[in-house]
Amino acid sequence: MKTIQQISLQQINLSDETFSVNFMPDLQKLQSSIERIGLIQPVLLRRKGDKYQIVCGFRRISIFQELGNKEIESSVFEEKERDEFELFSISLHENLTSRGFNTVEKAIALDKLIHRFQIDPVNVIRSFLPLFSLEPNEKILSTFLSLAGMENEVKRYILEEEVSRSNIRKLSALTSDDRIALLPLISLLKLGENRLREILTLVEEISKRNGMKVRDIVHRPEVQSILSQKELSSSQRTERLRKVLTALRYPRMHEMKERFEKKRKDLNLPSNVFVRHPPFFEGRGLKIEFQFENLEEYRSIVSSLSKLQEKKEFQEIVLGDM
Amino acid sequence: MIPFKIGKIFLDGKSEEDWTTQTVLKALPQMPVERVQDKRSLIKKFLSLPDPIGAGKKNLFITRFYGRRLKPCPGTSDHICCGYHVINAITNCPMDCSYCVLQGYLNNPFLTLYSNWDDLVEEIGSFLAEHPHSFFRLGTGELSDSLALDLIFPISQLLISFFAERENAILELKTKSAEINHLLHLNHRGKTVFSWSLSPTKMIEEEETRTASLEERIHAAQRCQEKGYPIGFHFDPIIFYEEWEKGYQETISSLFRRIDPKGVIWISLGGFRYPPQLKNIVKERFPGTRIFLGELFPGRDGKFRYLREIRVEMYKKMFGWLRNVDPGLFIYLCMESKEVWEEVFGWAPENSHHLNQLFEERVKEFI
Numbered sequence: 001m002k003t004i005q006q007i008s009l010q011q012i013n014l015s016d017e018t019f020s021v022n023f024m025p026d027l028q029k030l031q032s033s034i035e036r037i038g039l040i041q042p043v044l045l046r047r048k049g050d051k052y053q054i055v056c057g058f059r060r061i062s063i064f065q066e067l068g069n070k071e072i073e074s075s076v077f078e079e080k081e082r083d084e085f086e087l088f089s090i091s092l093h094e095n096l097t098s099r100g101f102n103t104v105e106k107a108i109a110l111d112k113l114i115h116r117f118q119i120d121p122v123n124v125i126r127s128f129l130p131l132f133s134l135e136p137n138e139k140i141l142s143t144f145l146s147l148a149g150m151e152n153e154v155k156r157y158i159l160e161e162e163v164s165r166s167n168i169r170k171l172s173a174l175t176s177d178d179r180i181a182l183l184p185l186i187s188l189l190k191l192g193e194n195r196l197r198e199i200l201t202l203v204e205e206i207s208k209r210n211g212m213k214v215r216d217i218v219h220r221p222e223v224q225s226i227l228s229q230k231e232l233s234s235s236q237r238t239e240r241l242r243k244v245l246t247a248l249r250y251p252r253m254h255e256m257k258e259r260f261e262k263k264r265k266d267l268n269l270p271s272n273v274f275v276r277h278p279p280f281f282e283g284r285g286l287k288i289e290f291q292f293e294n295l296e297e298y299r300s301i302v303s304s305l306s307k308l309q310e311k312k313e314f315q316e317i318v319l320g321d322m
Numbered sequence: 323m324i325p326f327k328i329g330k331i332f333l334d335g336k337s338e339e340d341w342t343t344q345t346v347l348k349a350l351p352q353m354p355v356e357r358v359q360d361k362r363s364l365i366k367k368f369l370s371l372p373d374p375i376g377a378g379k380k381n382l383f384i385t386r387f388y389g390r391r392l393k394p395c396p397g398t399s400d401h402i403c404c405g406y407h408v409i410n411a412i413t414n415c416p417m418d419c420s421y422c423v424l425q426g427y428l429n430n431p432f433l434t435l436y437s438n439w440d441d442l443v444e445e446i447g448s449f450l451a452e453h454p455h456s457f458f459r460l461g462t463g464e465l466s467d468s469l470a471l472d473l474i475f476p477i478s479q480l481l482i483s484f485f486a487e488r489e490n491a492i493l494e495l496k497t498k499s500a501e502i503n504h505l506l507h508l509n510h511r512g513k514t515v516f517s518w519s520l521s522p523t524k525m526i527e528e529e530e531t532r533t534a535s536l537e538e539r540i541h542a543a544q545r546c547q548e549k550g551y552p553i554g555f556h557f558d559p560i561i562f563y564e565e566w567e568k569g570y571q572e573t574i575s576s577l578f579r580r581i582d583p584k585g586v587i588w589i590s591l592g593g594f595r596y597p598p599q600l601k602n603i604v605k606e607r608f609p610g611t612r613i614f615l616g617e618l619f620p621g622r623d624g625k626f627r628y629l630r631e632i633r634v635e636m637y638k639k640m641f642g643w644l645r646n647v648d649p650g651l652f653i654y655l656c657m658e659s660k661e662v663w664e665e666v667f668g669w670a671p672e673n674s675h676h677l678n679q680l681f682e683e684r685v686k687e688f689i
Binding site for chain 1: 614619621
């Protein structure tokens with residue numbers, strides 16, 4: 001039976017986080033609300049020995065303490081009144097109706113259900129995923145459980161950048177050390193969803209293909225130099241990083257592009273004439289594009305194009321001999 | 323005894339009386355059977371499972387198929403194809419190769435046997451009779467492994483006997499199995515080609531779950547060859563990995579220690595390729611796979627293939643190793659461009675029709 005009473009903050013065990021799922025709580029709004037109109041709803045506590053355990057109201061109690069209050073209005077459960085899982089469920093439901101949970105908090109809650117309260121995963125999928133507005137399937141549960149196991153700085157990044165579930169799965173495939181090594185790089189670049197996926201895929205595949213650790217890829221001088229070039233915008237840095245990683249991931253393609261580029265330069269074509277290879281060098285269709293503004297320019301381009309066929313480099317490009 | 327596990331038979335009510343169904347039920351008397359009235363709901367239920375493809379492989383669905391079941395192989399646009407015809411007797415496969423294109427292609431995840439067998443035979447018979455002056459190559463190995471369900475329903479036995487009587491067609495049974503005992507005694511009249519898909523042992527172990535080992539496949543091929551069957555081999559997909567040259571050279575050496583090249587009707591070469599949607603499916607189902615680590619790029623048909631330079635290098639080397647065994651081997655490329663044919667062989671068929679003619683000539687040398 002719970003009774004409402006004033007409980008001294010000193011009697012509340014603030015370090016007991018059995019029922020807490022808080023991660024990066026936004027206390028600002030709640031604090032100004034409490035300052036203006038006080039506590040609207042009592043916190044939920046459970047008597048435990050000669051102290052009280054917080055069931056629901058971690059943020060409110062923390063603000064009360066911050067504001068120098070000595071006690072707080074509380075509803076109290078007796079120690080044996082409800083088991084821990086029931087109390088955790090009450091806490092989840094109460095929080096859901098009042099503030100909702102962010103992605104990491106959902107992950108922490110699901111992790112506690114499985115690992116702390118030993119709830120059967122099938123039951124968690126069926127009963128709790130819909131509660132968090134998540135599709136009830138194994139893949140979603142495993143994504144959130146992997147997020148719960150990640151380092152706090154990575155969780156913070158995921159929350160701040162609103163990283164998608166598919167990218168969370170990609171991050172979860174890395175070791176803890178690799179995630180930590182990669183974090184400064186991806187944080188700095190301010191990557192959107194697709195770019196992040198691309199970079200994570202490249203890094204993962206280079207690592208598997210070349211038998212390299214992700215942290216060794218990140219620490220390569222050509223990658224580090226991108227980080228240190230402060231004058232570049234984040235999109236310029238991202239573009240450079242993509243180039244470096246793509247060259248590592250696709251070395252033969254990179255060599256072909258370089259050879260093509262060298263031969264193209266050796267043609268000494270005017271700057272308004274472009275020779276392009278077929279996409280991914282598939283097929284033999286070369287493309288020449290040019291741009292002109294007057295007849296004189298046009299004549300000059302046509303004249304330089306007419307001499308192309310005699311050039312060794314051009315013949316090699318046409319024959320695909322690269 | 324079937325070489326893989328079926329957990330349950332789902333039986334479409336409309337198939338209940340078909341003799342095909344009765345044959346399967348007799349072959350698997352202990353198997354739980356669930357009668358199904360609404361097959362769409364059943365398929366929908368399975369598609370919502372975490373791994374519908376894996377689950378589908380462990381359950382046999384017996385139903386009827388009312389559409390056309392003999393179709394030209396769709397091939398791929400802008401590439402030279404061989405003019406093959408696909409027989410849809412069963413779909414899906416109990417084997418589980420990481421690279422299998424069926425994973426992204428079939429909308430029914432079940433290992434499915436179509437019970438209106440007589441309709442299929444009639445369709446094939448009519449088609450062949452309508453084109454008496456053409457010659458066809460037909461096979462059951464595109465939508466499943468040809469021998470997948472033989473031990474519970476005699477698909478291959480029936481087809482071998484059927485094709486033995488046809489003058490204008492040859493059947494190809496394409497497999498990664500070694501379960502061929504039941505087919506050795508048949509009077510095939512040389513009108514059935516037995517072909518095996520081959521990969522180096524390392525690739526079989528890493529990427530081809532529940533298939534026969536290389537040694538078992540070669541041994542099975544040898545036994546079929548001894549019984550007078552024309553034999554074919556498909557190095558498809560050829561996978562580029564660090565020691566691919568050693569792997570494929572050893573595979574070819576092992577093969578021709580047992581197989582007489584003069585009895586090999588054809589050998590195909592095809593680099594690993596995949597439609598874009600396959601990668602995510604495979605990475606979910608086979609997180610440890612290394613097949614996507616090569617340099618693969620989208621081609622003119624949208625499918626990803628190895629960089630052309632790499633494909634040409636692989637084909638040229640494979641062609642050289644095979645030609646060293648016997649210069650008379652009939653070797654072709656599967657779903658490749660004319661440019662690649664020219665770079666590899668120094669010539670190319672004019673078009674898909676021309677390649678089909680070359681096959682016809684090759685078949686006539688054998689029958």
